[in-house]
Amino acid sequence: MVCGGFVCTKNALSALNILYVLVSLLLIGVAAWGKWFGLVSSIQVVAGVIGVGVFLFFVAFVGLCGALKHHQVLLFFYMMVLSIVFVLQFSVSCACLALNKDQQNLLLEAGWNKSTGTQKDLERTLNCCGFSQVDNSSCPAVCVNTSSCVACADILQNYAGQVLQFVGGIGLFFSFTEVLGVWLTHRYRNLKDPRSNPRAFL
Numbered sequence: 001m002v003c004g005g006f007v008c009t010k011n012a013l014s015a016l017n018i019l020y021v022l023v024s025l026l027l028i029g030v031a032a033w034g035k036w037f038g039l040v041s042s043i044q045v046v047a048g049v050i051g052v053g054v055f056l057f058f059v060a061f062v063g064l065c066g067a068l069k070h071h072q073v074l075l076f077f078y079m080m081v082l083s084i085v086f087v088l089q090f091s092v093s094c095a096c097l098a099l100n101k102d103q104q105n106l107l108l109e110a111g112w113n114k115s116t117g118t119q120k121d122l123e124r125t126l127n128c129c130g131f132s133q134v135d136n137s138s139c140p141a142v143c144v145n146t147s148s149c150v151a152c153a154d155i156l157q158n159y160a161g162q163v164l165q166f167v168g169g170i171g172l173f174f175s176f177t178e179v180l181g182v183w184l185t186h187r188y189r190n191l192k193d194p195r196s197n198p199r200a201f202l
Helices: 006-036 043-069 072-098 101-114 116-126 152-189
Strands: none
Touching (some): 006 043, 043 072, 043 152, 101 116, 101 152, 116 152
16 A cells, blocks of 8 residues: 555554644643642643643544544544644744734733732742732742842743743644644545445445
């Protein structure tokens, strides 16, 4: 069987979904590890990462089952979901790469004000107090003892650009693997299984 035929397309689609399963388990594991060791105390952040991991695992599992069984309905569902995820992920990745300094600052401040747990985690990790102005009243950072605290916005802005570039780049990379997944799925759905009845499509 030449590459590009039924077996090769099936193996390529299966391998892609196994990669997605591994990435989803990695997301779930990292979020659980961060919560277990107290690196992240915000339940919303942990739940969000675990939710994305579980969603990716479910989609990859559907795609893997569809690929192994050449199941038309599962493959169609997988292709539609992957197309929607591609559009969303590509848009978010481009937005991450296009944000300027002022937009980054507004985004950081909105995230800072949204969760008290995230504020405490950042103050403890970055050794700073308050966002734009130093606030020592309930700050868990070590710098409070030496009265040498700085505002967290200054430190966050140094890392924000690098983090957004990294996230945008990773997002773009995985969005193109999703295009590959949609193309492989479409091709695979329209191929006949040479080991089945030649008159049957499935």
